[in-house]
Amino acid sequence: MIRLALASLFNRKASAWLTILAIAVSTLLLLGVERVRHQTQENFANTISGTDLIVGARTGSTQLLLSSVFHIGTLNNTLSWQSYEHLQSLRGVAWHIPLALGDSYGEFPVVATTTDFFQYFQYADKQQLRFNEGAAFSHADTAVLGVEVAKRRQLGVNDQFTIAHGSGGISFSDHDAHPFVVSGVLQRTGTPVDQAVYIPLSGLGIVHGEVHGEVSIAADHHDYHEPPVYTLSAVLLGLNSRPLALRMQRDINTYQDEPLSAIMPGLALTELWRTLSLFEKALFAVSILVVATGLLGMLTALLSSLRERRREMAVLRAIGAGPATIFSLLVSEALILAIIGVSLGVAALYTVLGLGSDWLLTNTGILLRATPLTGTEWSFLAAIIAAAFVLSFIPAWRAYRNALADGLTIRL
Secondary structure (H helix, E strand, C coil), X not given: CHHHHHHHHHHCHHHHHHHHHHHHHHHHHHHHHHHHHHHHHHHHHCCCECCCEEEEEXXXXXXXXXXXXXXXXXXXXXXXXXXHHHHHHCCCEEEEEEEEEEEEECCEEEEEECCHHHHHCEECCCEECCEEEECCCCECCEEEECXXXXXXXXXXXXXXXXXXXXXXXXXXXXXXXXCEEEEEEECCCCCHHXXXXXXXXXXXXXXXXXXXXXXXXXXXXXXXXXXXXCEECEEEEXXXXXXXXXXXXXXXXXXXXXXXXXXXXXXHHHHHHHHHHHHXXXXXXXXXXXXXXHHHHHHHHHHHHHHHCHHHHHHHHHCCCCHHHHHHHHHHHHHHHHHHHHHHHHHHXXXXXXXXXXXXXXXXXXXXXCCCCCHHHHHHHHHHHHHHHHHCHHHHHHHHHCCCCCCCCCCC
């Protein structure tokens, strides 16, 4: 039966290939949307780990998360250096990373921090930052680049560059008088770290005129005789015990000297992802409609071919093929079209991931990996083939109902 179905399809190869192409494109879109949804959510959740609290001036949790972790948007208020010192003194704080934002290098954000960032910041499953080349900054005029910044600006260790005041690629004034020298380039993480420039707090203080003279970066950044900057955008806190987070969050939120907000990154990420679920569902609905369109195209092709194949069906009946054989023939043709189309769709998906993943990361920031198909993706493929199998019953039943004489009678 399979050989007969293949021979029949080969005899109508033009329409068969168009049907296969429609199913393949539908499969590619469905799997592509599912992979973007799944891996984006995974990358989204893996952007930061090991950090128990993010503290900033009084604001919403989403705004604080987007600005401090994803470098999206700006914070309207800042927290003082005195509040940062208070956070350091809280019992249960294991480490702290100050962040000062607001400058940029072209379209890339500049993050002023300390070397503690490279020691304690973690992403994914508590993976630490590593260097492709060089090391962390050691002087006020040195900087560390994310891998995308180094790649797109073609910078390496010992190269010089200047930053500008302003963010999002909009610069209000250039700091040409204080160039920075690249001391290191980080390895790829698939997070916003790849697309940021990191400078010392004292370096930011110098370019903004808050610190005068050349300041060396001491090995211990916890004790400053004079603050390198007057204000900070946010502070990342790691605690000795995670159960302390709720109590400490309450204490920080009720701090009397300055209105502060403390958020838990995991909860804030979950809340933010829920707000994006509507767009996720809309994309999935569009891909389902495209798959349905491809399957309906297959059904249309099979139905339209029945009129042309009446004589073929009648000849098969005349040489001994029963109605069940005709029924099975059309069902087999539909299954062959669906299986080939789905296979080509999967092959196209891995071709796109293999050849275009770097382009997607560079131009959209979306990291997609050519990982094996997940259980959900296998279920989608099975559903497409099952839907093709069910839809094939319609033309198969019509062919089954045709009389033996149908197609043998010459119509004038």
